[in-house]
Amino acid sequence: MLTSLQSINLAATKALALAASAQAGQAGPTPPTFWMPKGASTIAPGVDHTLDVINWICYFFFALVVVLTAVFAVKYRHRKGERFGSDHPHHNTPLELFWTIVPTILVIGIFVVGFRSYLDIYTAPKNAFDIKVTAQKWAWSFQYPNGAQSDDLYVPAGKPVRLVLRSSDVLHSLYIPDFRVKRDIVPGRYTYAWFQCDYPTGMPGKDVRDPNAKTVEGALDAAQAHALFCTEYCGTGHSKMNRYVYVLDEASFNQWMVDQSQWIDKIPEEELYFKAGPKIFGRCVQCHSLDGSNGIGPTWKGIVDRVKAYPFVGEGKKYATYQDYIRTSILAPGDYVVPPYANAMPTFKGQLNDKAIDAVIGYMEHLDEFDPKTGKYLKADAAK
């Protein structure tokens, strides 16, 4: 029994050593195994070794139980002429003590190894880089300290990152298998997760979610990015919360953050609707279509004419212009809930600024210039 405890300790030490060598940065992510995907965070080796130790204990006892069952079934089978129920062993105190004490010690050993990793996993280092995460039906919004925002998660390599998780509606759960990170996101409460990944994946060269995309030079290979899931069923659009994590070296990450916070400012007013419009529409497309089909929300096909005809839109009415109404619909969707729809739209207050809202309105005004299926600008070549 001492030896099994020692082997647990040994595995834990090995895990720590592995984690240290990963930190030194010679290696890349640990390769996938039968049980686990590749391990790309500093805690991955420790988690995997804890799992391995528990697995091996299970294999051992599984084999022991199966073999003994087979042996005893043969050895103590009923033989001709034997009477039932005679002369069988009943109580054996040493044996009972043995099979109570040994598993107890084993389980305590597993607890100690697990609890150590648990503390590591749940206590973020003090110098961690904070990223705010908002989960909502059915999208992620990642907010960076400089005001940048993204739908996929971008993180700096070689630095602890702490995610501050919030939900604006129901229970969600953030899961990054390659990092061995999983954390529930509970409405009305902050939860936290942290990780450190030392290996840059690079930037997405094109949409890696498109399986038909041809690899272009310098583009990120989809296998390199880390998948990010919502892992708490949160309604019909749950699977739309599958995103990616991109790990950038620190300089690229800082540059990306600056670009990301300023991307819309750099676009001239008259190009806004076709340069920024489709990108922002990417955050509305789960619920709104351009082709006339109604989803969770009303289609945007013909939206400007429809909205102009509302009895409360027009000079001297609640909304002087249709732009006013659309603006309010985006910032305070509950103000007027279009029948027969539910009040299901999240507010984009604090996420879309005035310029972004102008871009959306411009987009709605020029819908005939966009592909009704994909939302892409049809005159893209002419615009160059």
Ligand code: HEC
């Ligand atoms: C989770 C689903 C969802 C998302 C995401 C969503 N909406 Fe909505 N939207 C709705 C629903 C449902 C309605 C109808 C009920 C209401 O008025 O709140 C609606 C209504 C609207 C209306 C009023 C339409 C009308 O005919 O009066 C506008 C404008 C609008 N959304 C814009 C947006 C924009 C812009 C985005 C993206 C930045 C967006 N929505 C994202 C669900 C959504």
Ligand SMILES: [Cu+2]
């Ligand atoms: Cu979810």
